[in-house]
Amino acid sequence: MFSRKTLHDEYAKTIAEIDEGQRREPQHDVPLVPQSSWGTVDTVDQFAFHEFAWLGATLDWSTEDEWSFEETSDTMRRASYLDSPNHGRRWIVYYNRLRLGWVEVSAAPLKLLGTVDDYRASPQARVDMELSLMRFIPTGAAFSILYQTSFFMQSTEGGYDAARERARVAADSAMTWYMWDVMRAGDQYVPGLQFSAEGSYAVFRERVAHWKETGFSPFERKRHPV
Template sequence: MKSIIKKIALWGTVIVVALIGYAAKHAYDVSDQTILLAVLIAWMTVGSFQFDTRIGALEERVIHKDFSAIRLAILEGERHKPKHDQPKSLIEGGAVRSFITAAHEVLFDDFRWFGAVLNQHLSEGWAIEEINDTDVRSFDGPEVGRRYRVFYNACQMGTIQVTVGGSDWIFHPEEFADNRKARVGLELDYLRFVPFGAAHSLVTTLALYVGQFSHDSEGARERASTIANSALAGHLWESVRTPDIDTTFEFRSEGPYELLRHIVAHWKSSGIDPFEKWDGDRSWSNDKT
């Protein structure tokens, strides 16, 4: 209603200016060029005001976006139950055949239970769901690996991507099995609405399961926690520095994923398939036994 009143007032002003100009023309013998110039100035003033009004409305939508529904899904929503859609092969998942090497095949097999491992060990609220997509996009160009959706309670937050780490495999992919290394990338929106403990759990767990573990387990946990603290502090800084922008949280970690391989080996030796036994979710999240 206010905008309509403003428009009426503006156009009323233009009409009044035009009438005054018309009267002045006859009373003081003002030239047509002067009258035309005055009308153009009035018209440009109205146009400029309307442009500023539209820009202001747009900025208000961007800067003051309503996050109430997102906050509700994060803080009060029911935890999402993962519905994994695992690719049966790199080719089936969409990877370019010419990009696939022996290193990619080893990594693809090693991480087939990664989503289930994360769901078993993350704090309450998180759910990791694998998707049938092995054609990974990164800053370095197209890559090959596994991809996962990340949920916190009822809110889809972002993605996890797993690709081959290091660079030795590029020239000697057949030697990757003896010197395995993975690169994990995490991208999340709306992380500022997630409790710190939960955010710390996710980043720490990724760093822990991808990093080195076997020689110093306690040190590995401390390093993972420190890495998470640093990453989250950096994100907090950027969020405060640019409060008008909903900053995306980005995290990268690389390592020999020793703890993941240890857990997978333990499950295998115990005859456990986490997707058959727990649907790739937490062991306490469903009725399967």
């Protein structure tokens, strides 16, 4: 009789790439606005689109070195649980050379009911993420992408320590829920991970403002912060 292959046997090449592979440098395909269909999209959507031009590079710079975020000109949102908006900035997510999924960001749906001035006065955006194969990703690397995504969407109410704690709780919760999915799946299949974060993204806005003021660009090189 032949023994049934385990998931680790079936995904041996994937695991080897995760453990031993080399990081993939992003090859960005940046969408042009308003030369694309964005010309007919809500003006708040367009404002948020410009606000998050540096999000992918910021996540790339801030997460474990194996992660990379490659922007795509396909701006149609993939989050199936959202009725709106239809568009947002999108990045394909890689771990070394493995394409694991996507991350996308846009103005929070309720903000589309107001004006751009309303949005400027009280910005609110939403990041959604869908990743496969996370069962095999090292714990620290999995935590880093969830934590940093949540952290950059935080307000600075209560200071940065409070923002970090809120992000840590969100990342820990997502990993706990995903572990439950993994346990239920057993050796039958590898569940995907969905993650969302919504907020005023003051942490992200302040980080970008500081970088621009000091002349630093996260696009120029991949460097894990000290």
